[in-house]
Amino acid sequence: MAVDRARLPSLGPDPLFRFPEIRRRTLANGLRVWTVEHHAVPLVSFLALLPVGASADPQDRPGLAAITSDMLDEGCGDLDALALHDTLGRIGAHLDSEIGSDATILTVSSLVRFADRATALLADMVIRPRLEALDFDRVRELRLNRLVQMRDMAPALADRAFAQLLYGNHPYGHLPIGTEESLRSMMLGDVRGFHGSMFAPSRMTIVAAGDATHEALGDFVEGAFGTWTALPTDDLADAASLPAPSPPRERVALLHRSAAAQSELRIGHIGAPRRTPDYHALLVLNMVLGGQFVSRINMNLRENKGYTYGARTSFDFRREPGPFVLYASVQSEVTVDAILEALGELHAIRGDRPVTPAELETGRAALTRGYPRNFETAEQISRGAAQLALYDLPDDYFSTFMPGVRAVDEAAVTRAATHHIDPSRLLTVIVGDRDKVRPGLPRLNLGAVADLSPT
Amino acid sequence: MFTLRLIVATISPAIRDATRYMNIPYTRHSLDNGLDVLIHEDHGCPIVAVNVWYHVGSKNEKPGRTGFAHLFEHLMFEGSQHYDKGYFHPLQEAGALLNGSTNADRTNYWEVVPRNALELALWMESDRMGYLLPALTSAKFENQREVVLNERRQNYENRPYGFASMAIVAALYAPDHPYHWVTIGAADDIRAARLDDVRAFFQTYYRPRNASLALAGDVDTADALEMVARYFGDLEAGDEPPPVDVTPPPAIVAERRLLLEDRVELPRLYLSWHSPALFAADDAELDLVGEVLASGKTSRLYRTLVYEERIATEIAASQSSREIGGYFQIIATAAPGRTLAELQQRILRSLEAFVAGGPTTGEMERCLAQAEANFIYRLQTVGGFGGKSDQLNAYNVFVGDPGFFDRDLDRYRRVTPEAMQRAASEWLQPERCVSLSVIPKGRVELGLPGSQPVTVS
Numbered sequence: 053m054a055v056d057r058a059r060l061p062s063l064g065p066d067p068l069f070r071f072p073e074i075r076r077r078t079l080a081n082g083l084r085v086w087t088v089e090h091h092a093v094p095l096v097s098f099l100a101l102l103p104v105g106a107s108a109d110p111q112d113r114p115g116l117a118a119i120t121s122d123m124l125d126e127g128c129g130d131l132d133a134l135a136l137h138d139t140l141g142r143i144g145a146h147l148d149s150e151i152g153s154d155a156t157i158l159t160v161s162s163l164v165r166f167a168d169r170a171t172a173l174l175a176d177m178v179i180r181p182r183l184e185a186l187d188f189d190r191v192r193e194l195r196l197n198r199l200v201q202m203r204d205m206a207p208a209l210a211d212r213a214f215a216q217l218l219y220g221n222h223p224y225g226h227l228p229i230g231t232e233e234s235l236r237s238m239m240l241g242d243v244r245g246f247h248g249s250m251f252a253p254s255r256m257t258i259v260a261a262g263d264a265t266h267e268a269l270g271d272f273v274e275g276a277f278g279t280w281t282a283l284p285t286d287d288l289a290d291a292a293s294l295p296a297p298s299p300p301r302e303r304v305a306l307l308h309r310s311a312a313a314q315s316e317l318r319i320g321h322i323g324a325p326r327r328t329p330d331y332h333a334l335l336v337l338n339m340v341l342g343g344q345f346v347s348r349i350n351m352n353l354r355e356n357k358g359y360t361y362g363a364r365t366s367f368d369f370r371r372e373p374g375p376f377v378l379y380a381s382v383q384s385e386v387t388v389d390a391i392l393e394a395l396g397e398l399h400a401i402r403g404d405r406p407v408t409p410a411e412l413e414t415g416r417a418a419l420t421r422g423y424p425r426n427f428e429t430a431e432q433i434s435r436g437a438a439q440l441a442l443y444d445l446p447d448d449y450f451s452t453f454m455p456g457v458r459a460v461d462e463a464a465v466t467r468a469a470t471h472h473i474d475p476s477r478l479l480t481v482i483v484g485d486r487d488k489v490r491p492g493l494p495r496l497n498l499g500a501v502a503d504l505s506p507t
Numbered sequence: 508m509f510t511l512r513l514i515v516a517t518i519s520p521a522i523r524d525a526t527r528y529m530n531i532p533y534t535r536h537s538l539d540n541g542l543d544v545l546i547h548e549d550h551g552c553p554i555v556a557v558n559v560w561y562h563v564g565s566k567n568e569k570p571g572r573t574g575f576a577h578l579f580e581h582l583m584f585e586g587s588q589h590y591d592k593g594y595f596h597p598l599q600e601a602g603a604l605l606n607g608s609t610n611a612d613r614t615n616y617w618e619v620v621p622r623n624a625l626e627l628a629l630w631m632e633s634d635r636m637g638y639l640l641p642a643l644t645s646a647k648f649e650n651q652r653e654v655v656l657n658e659r660r661q662n663y664e665n666r667p668y669g670f671a672s673m674a675i676v677a678a679l680y681a682p683d684h685p686y687h688w689v690t691i692g693a694a695d696d697i698r699a700a701r702l703d704d705v706r707a708f709f710q711t712y713y714r715p716r717n718a719s720l721a722l723a724g725d726v727d728t729a730d731a732l733e734m735v736a737r738y739f740g741d742l743e744a745g746d747e748p749p750p751v752d753v754t755p756p757p758a759i760v761a762e763r764r765l766l767l768e769d770r771v772e773l774p775r776l777y778l779s780w781h782s783p784a785l786f787a788a789d790d791a792e793l794d795l796v797g798e799v800l801a802s803g804k805t806s807r808l809y810r811t812l813v814y815e816e817r818i819a820t821e822i823a824a825s826q827s828s829r830e831i832g833g834y835f836q837i838i839a840t841a842a843p844g845r846t847l848a849e850l851q852q853r854i855l856r857s858l859e860a861f862v863a864g865g866p867t868t869g870e871m872e873r874c875l876a877q878a879e880a881n882f883i884y885r886l887q888t889v890g891g892f893g894g895k896s897d898q899l900n901a902y903n904v905f906v907g908d909p910g911f912f913d914r915d916l917d918r919y920r921r922v923t924p925e926a927m928q929r930a931a932s933e934w935l936q937p938e939r940c941v942s943l944s945v946i947p948k949g950r951v952e953l954g955l956p957g958s959q960p961v962t963v964s
Binding site for chain 2: 055057058060061063064065066067068069092093094095133134137138140141142143144145146161162163190193194197198200201203204205206312313314316344345346354355356357358359360361381382383413414417418420421422423424425427428429430431
């Protein structure tokens with residue numbers, strides 16, 4: 053049969069996809085245990101989710117939640133740090149710890165035959181970390197060294213300046229790692245206090261996924277965590293009750309980096325929370341704007357102008373309104389042109405050049421047709437389920453995602469753009485060579501430029 | 508660009524059921540034009556991975572023309588004769604994830620698509636394999652040249668320690684050796700590339716006989732093979748590409764010390780040695796030596812330098828094996844106030860102890876268990892970098908046997924403590940080491956004494 057190269061082959065009907073079933077039980081101590089069977093390979097993954105992240109750092113202790121999570125594998129139960137890692141290594145386990153604004157996540161994956169030992173080690177780390185002085189000193193020193201190294205990392209500098217200028221003293225105003233000043237003044241007692249007051253079974257969800265039955269997966273967790281009795285002693289601060297951050301005084305901020313080959317850019321403002329009713333519309337909007345290769349921003353800045361290796365946007369959905377951000381690293385000489393193009397796109401999609409039917413279809417189709425591949429591995433499934441737990445999403449969330457996206461029409465995207473992107477509030481942060489960048493900045497017409505000092 | 512390192516398979520004596528999972532059933536066919544077609548069925552998720560390897564990389568470039576293979580890779584995403592509106596659009600609309608990468612030895616391209624978009628992906632891959640040039644314009648070429656220069660700025664020039672790899676390969680390999688330059692290439696060479704070079708390169712290397720196509724996922728083998736034959740069968744085979752000079756680099760017989768001033772806060776030491784090629788004798792042994800030295804908190808170097816003495820903030824060791832030859836590398840970043848001479852001394856002492864005593868029983872158990880588990884973790888995905896389709900192609904291109912999974916595992920199974928000891932003593936001798944001190948500007952005293960400044964741009 054000859055090939056017809058005159059037109060692309062049609063896709064035919066989308067394959068049906070059955071989302072993995074999550075079964076839920078709650079232990080007597082309040083711990084929620086969610087299980088998902090996944091039998092492709094003989095692996096299991098146990099993900100412990102605590103909805104306490106960097107935004108729970110005390111005002112004068114930025115970095116406390118992160119260093120606390122970092123201390124969990126520095127010895128626990130009967131094992132010192134070396135013995136713990138030796139044991140993890142001998143069972144071929146993977147340990148991953150992660151801290152974001154809203155949550156701390158600790159994951160142990162292992163061969164299914166070692167599931168009981170993996171859960172026992174996870175429980176030791178979560179419930180019985182040793183939190184000893186010598187380990188604390190070393191971990192703090194390593195974190196301080198990382199902060200020192202960050203002075204030369206343009207993307208990290210841009211992220212930090214952007215968060216700081218947008219959020220100020222709001223809990224989202226600092227990076228999880230915190231600041232040198234804060235880390236230097238931190239004491240072991242702070243970590244012990246934070247662990248004691250924040251880590252409690254009634255707050256935690258454990259997602260167990262992999263090559264075992266629901267029953268067995270749940271029993272592994274219950275066996276290791278069932279006797280945990282801690283009660284939380286600190287309420288989680290309700291960020292919603294905090295006053296909204298005041299907008300930054302200047303619209304453009306420049307952090308000088310002499311002879312930098314590129315300017316690192318962040319452009320955006322505070323966006324929408326995870327619970328926004330516009331969630332699906334914003335996802336589609338983002339796909340059109342800067343959420344995939346063929347989006348407007350990337351096609352313009354990369355494929356048309358050649359200013360950058362890539363540019364993208366994202367709505368960072370969190371418990372409270374997270375940032376909407378455009379990210380790009382552009383050749384120094386074209387910094388101002390690139391910013392003008394980016395601002396132009398952010399402006400145009402609200403009305404001058406609203407989303408087209410073709411763009412809408414591409415964005416929706418990419419989101420819906422691409423959705424099932426997020427369920428290929430046990431770890432992917434666990435992470436998906438953790439989002440449901442973290443943001444109190446409904447049990448049937450997975451199966452309502454695709455219909456939710458398909459229901460978004462052009463009007464909804466334009467409405468979302470108008471409502472959630474406000475050109476008059478956009479902040480532009482530039483980490484780059486002042487001598488190359490500054491002369492052109494008046495062309496932005498955004499008023500005074502804040503000169504940021506490196507910290 | 509992405510550098511694929513074959514993470515290797517292994518088994519521990521404690522874990523005996525792994526072999527069962529190393530059996531990845533596949534079929535292999537060669538079309539008349541020489542294209543190898545590998546198909547593996549996995550019906551776990553309604554997706555299919557399409558993965559194409561061209562056996563060409565930066566090692567096929569010539570001095571003064573570096574960076575070309577990677578620049579060419581970019582052009583493969585700019586449209587082909589029968590669909591000239593960019594490569595991404597129809598595939599993203601079909602729900603695909605896609606990417607490509609170039610390293611010294613090979614260039615790969617992949618899509619992970621919903622089952623119903625397999626034919627679309629084959630249409631697109633075959634069109635750019637057969638009909639790229641009619642759609643090639645100088646506007647596309649100039650645009651991607653700028654994009655690649657920006658990629659170089661972002662990932663090398665504007666990144667701390669970004670120039671280190673360039674200085675190291677230049678010292679390890681003579682100027683006419685195919686590994687003398689890094690895949691991203693020299694900026695001046697990228698600027699000097701011409702459209703005619705693109706045409707010649709495509710005609711030489713982007714031919715079915717120099718390619719391997721792997722499908723893994725929710726497919727029926729017979730249907731998929733019929734579809735592949737239909738789309739790729741009528742493409743011209745092309746000529747055999749010119750051979751690459753695979754003479755081993757002359758051995759380093761006297762230690763070399765290099766110094767690079769960079770915009771960094773903490774000095775970093777790179778110790779590099781020539782080492783065996785991919786799958787050659789001692790490759791697996793040195794891979795495990797790297798594990799024992801620096802993988803995880805219990806490893807020797809982490810424990811000594813970071814955990815106990817606190818003179819370093821980061822440590823890494825690895826055997827990077829490639830087609831023509833490998834290099835073994837230890838990288839350590841100094842804690843504030845520490846010199847690289849202190850780090851070097853401590854590392855060499857540790858190496859000496861390893862050579863003298865070999866790995867302990869505990870170290871042996873741990874590195875084998877960890878390596879074997881890593882192999883199983885890799886089998887979780889059908890596509891992407893390092894997924895099953897990528898591995899089928901890697902084994903096919905490098906050893907001519909897509910089902911090499913279990914033999915690869917065997918290489919590790921056979922490693923003995925004595926063999927690790929012997930490999931370390933043979934390859935990692937202090938006088939065969941190229942050291943690079945990357946130091947903050949103006950702080951020469953932090954580098955190894957007697958180091959020669961090098962310039963890289």
